[in-house]
Amino acid sequence: MDQITNPKETTQKTMKANKPCYNCSSLMEVKRTTLHFERGGFYADVENVLAYICPHCGTRSISGPTAQRISQLVDDLFRSASESVIAEKPVPFTGVSMHRVAD
Numbered sequence: 349m350d351q352i353t354n355p356k357e358t359t360q361k362t363m364k365a366n367k368p369c370y371n372c373s374s375l376m377e378v379k380r381t382t383l384h385f386e387r388g389g390f391y392a393d394v395e396n397v398l399a400y401i402c403p404h405c406g407t408r409s410i411s412g413p414t415a416q417r418i419s420q421l422v423d424d425l426f427r428s429a430s431e432s433v434i435a436e437k438p439v440p441f442t443g444v445s446m447h448r449v450a451d
């Protein structure tokens with residue numbers, strides 16, 4: 349289940365290597381993962397999120413700014429969907445997919 353879509357990306361420049369897992373102290377690997385959110389009958393998947401993943405226990409760690417941006421984005425999506433449900437209006441969208449166009 350290797351989700352790295354573009355191995356040429358130099359992810360190591362912005363993320364420090366050799367970060368130890370806070371759970372088991374193994375060295376974590378920089379990989380891409382999918383985050384799943386579920387709220388009020390809706391779910392959202394955010395794909396290819398750059399994260400530290402522990403190869404030993406599977407603990408995931410996402411850098412603060414990235415995690416903040418993702419949770420803000422997902423909050424906004426859930427909010428507009430649930431506002432429509434409360435107002436008994438048709439939900440304006442039920443899915444968002446964002447991918448980098450392959451070169």
Ligand SMILES: [Zn+2]
Nearest residue numbers: 369372402405
């Ligand atoms: Zn671990």
